Amino acid sequence: MREDNEQQKRWDKAYGGSEDFFGKLPSELAVNALGALRKNNAKRMLELGCGQGRDTWFFAHNGLEVVALDYSESGICQMRKKAQDLGAKVTVRVHDARQPLPFPDDYFDAIYSHMFFTMEFSEDEVAAILCDCLRVLRPGGLNIYSVRNDHDAQYGKFEPRGKDMWENPLGFVVHFFTEEKVRRLAGGYELVSIREFEDPSPPMPKKLYEVVLRKPE
Numbered sequence: 289m290r291e292d293n294e295q296q297k298r299w300d301k302a303y304g305g306s307e308d309f310f311g312k313l314p315s316e317l318a319v320n321a322l323g324a325l326r327k328n329n330a331k332r333m334l335e336l337g338c339g340q341g342r343d344t345w346f347f348a349h350n351g352l353e354v355v356a357l358d359y360s361e362s363g364i365c366q367m368r369k370k371a372q373d374l375g376a377k378v379t380v381r382v383h384d385a386r387q388p389l390p391f392p393d394d395y396f397d398a399i400y401s402h403m404f405f406t407m408e409f410s411e412d413e414v415a416a417i418l419c420d421c422l423r424v425l426r427p428g429g430l431n432i433y434s435v436r437n438d439h440d441a442q443y444g445k446f447e448p449r450g451k452d453m454w455e456n457p458l459g460f461v462v463h464f465f466t467e468e469k470v471r472r473l474a475g476g477y478e479l480v481s482i483r484e485f486e487d488p489s490p491p492m493p494k495k496l497y498e499v500v501l502r503k504p505e
């Protein structure tokens with residue numbers, strides 16, 4: 289039986305050992321999402337699993353008010369300090385996403401997460417988080433997320449850790465998604481698009497699905 293906070297400790301250690309674990313640049317997902325968010329008139333955004341904030345800063349610098357959550361205290365501490373230094377419009381909070389989101393209904397114009405749902409969550413846990421996201425999202429708001437997919441070079445490799453999950457040599461448990469699973473998990477939302485893309489950021493290249501969901505009006 290794995291300790292509940294074992295993965296959390298790994299992220300703390302990874303972020304403690306490197307200031308830019310995933311590199312300094314914003315992800316391609318974030319760069320693409322910005323256009324869609326602006327078109328949808330998004331002002332206040334929730335980011336789940338923000339890590340060290342490479343995408344958070346990108347959105348904040350582009351005028352969005354971002355509330356960023358992660359369960360890694362070391363990542364969030366680094367973010368808090370940077371937000372103070374930059375005077376950026378970013379609120380950061382340590383939060384385990386398996387707990388309900390601490391926000392009222394219809395509060396955010398958009399929700400964003402890069403490689404967050406692809407962590408050690410069962411499909412039922414992903415469904416529950418997506419359902420809570422639907423609650424805090426305003427009608428017409430977008431939920432844009434990415435997950436590693438079954439075309440990724442690490443799919444099915446290394447230590448099995450539950451359904452569609454494997455632990456890679458760095459000790460991180462990754463949940464891989466088929467297109468069918470993404471469609472199954474879109475219940476309650478309008479599924480706007482699913483697109484495959486590659487993320488070359490360290491520590492290894494990854495194949496992902498970009499998923500765009502909309503809360504019905």
Ligand SMILES: C[S@@+](CC[C@H](N)C(=O)[O-])C[C@H]1O[C@@H](n2cnc3c(N)ncnc32)[C@H](O)[C@@H]1O
Binds near residue numbers: 340342358359401408
């Ligand atoms: C693959 S990293 C991606 C980080 C960031 N989105 C990026 O692309 O730079 C996944 C992040 O999800 C966070 N995470 C994993 N499980 C979580 C949970 N149950 N609650 C909150 N954050 C979690 C980890 O701490 C980590 O920062």
